[in-house]
Amino acid sequence: MKGLKITDPSYELMDDHHGNSLIYRQHGFPCPLVRWHNHKEYELHLIIASSGKVFIGDYVGNFGPGSLFLTGPHLPHNWISQIEDGEVVEKRDMLVNFTDELLEAGNTVFSELRHLAPMLERAQYGIEFRGASTLDEASRLMHRIAETRGATRLGYFFIMLELLAECDDYQLLSGATSSQLGDDNHSDRTNLAVDYIFKHYMRELPLEEVAAHLGMKPTYFSRFFKRATGRCYVEFVNSLRISKSCELLLDNQKPVTDICFESGFNNLSNFNRRFQQLKGMTPSRYRYLVEQRLTEQNLAR
Numbered sequence: 001m002k003g004l005k006i007t008d009p010s011y012e013l014m015d016d017h018h019g020n021s022l023i024y025r026q027h028g029f030p031c032p033l034v035r036w037h038n039h040k041e042y043e044l045h046l047i048i049a050s051s052g053k054v055f056i057g058d059y060v061g062n063f064g065p066g067s068l069f070l071t072g073p074h075l076p077h078n079w080i081s082q083i084e085d086g087e088v089v090e091k092r093d094m095l096v097n098f099t100d101e102l103l104e105a106g107n108t109v110f111s112e113l114r115h116l117a118p119m120l121e122r123a124q125y126g127i128e129f130r131g132a133s134t135l136d137e138a139s140r141l142m143h144r145i146a147e148t149r150g151a152t153r154l155g156y157f158f159i160m161l162e163l164l165a166e167c168d169d170y171q172l173l174s175g176a177t178s179s180q181l182g183d184d185n186h187s188d189r190t191n192l193a194v195d196y197i198f199k200h201y202m203r204e205l206p207l208e209e210v211a212a213h214l215g216m217k218p219t220y221f222s223r224f225f226k227r228a229t230g231r232c233y234v235e236f237v238n239s240l241r242i243s244k245s246c247e248l249l250l251d252n253q254k255p256v257t258d259i260c261f262e263s264g265f266n267n268l269s270n271f272n273r274r275f276q277q278l279k280g281m282t283p284s285r286y287r288y289l290v291e292q293r294l295t296e297q298n299l300a301r
Contacts, residue, residue: 022157023097024145029081029089036191038076041097042123044160045069046142050081050089053243056126057174058230060239062247066135070164072123073100075174094142096157113158119165126173134167176230189214190228193221201240202264207233241265242278249287256283 023041027033029050036055051064056077063069063079071077081089103120106113119127129135141160145153196213197205210233211221226232231239245263248254257268265271275283 021098021102021154022145024095024153025097026091026094026146029083029092031092034078034080036076036078036194038074039097040073041099042073042120043069043071043077043095043097044142044164045071045077045079045093045095046139047079047092048094049092050083051247052079052081052083053240054079058176058236059126059173060236060243061128061173062243066139068129068135068138069173070119070123070127070129072120072126075124075126077126094146096142096145096160098157116161116165119161122170122172125175128171128173129164129167129169130171131167131169134163134169137163174230189224193225194229197237197240201237202244202262204266205237205264237264238274239278242275245271245275245283246279246286249283250290252287252291256287259283 025033026048045068047063047065047067049065051062054061054063054067054069054077056069056071057075069077079093081092083089100120103113103116129138138160141156141163144156145160148156193210193214196210200209207222208218211218214221216224222233225236229236241264245259245265248259248262249256260268260271263271265274272282275281275286279286281289
């Protein structure tokens, strides 16, 4: 399995509006656009192919085909597919970027747009939308946006926003907003730290080891990491491990004990305690609910 890697986190200046209200993009993986970054635009992001890890603000989770996210302005984000060495995903993402200025200008003319405000406010934390029917319709609309231009594209975009604004099956992701996270002054060192953690989190990984890798004293690194990521070091590592365990729990034949150790925990009681803290339930209960949800989705189709 190819190792997880985030390249330089950076501010992305989108200078290709070309007079249009929206930016539509699609790309594969690997791709230069796949990196830890932020920008002033909102981003509506649909995954078409592959599975992997999503990082939005201080949130770490999983994604797969059909996953749909909305991130607010300046909220850092990245999606990293877990693929085999040499594998290439030709088309992984479909996404639309748009600005506050577009919606603010629209609000002065079209009062109907004002009901989008609560969803856009939530987007400062990042949103993952759920519900099979909503995701199916959103995918259809995203493809229509890709296929059209001009006012027709804009029309499909607003239909998409209205659909998502009315969706009550969603999850807020980051516990910190863009203004609460560290600035870009230390982004290179943050990236080095996070990259090292990604490579080694499935084994015992003391803070002192990562601090030494960056040439920092442990106490300074601890403060630095909390400011840059919004989480303390232990919380960040545990969130990665729990995210990995959620992925492994999809295999209902794999014992929970095996999943505990494969995720990087060194004993079952600690694994169960951390899982309960982050997910609000036991690993077995999580597995049961995921199986139940998948069954319901299959029946709905």
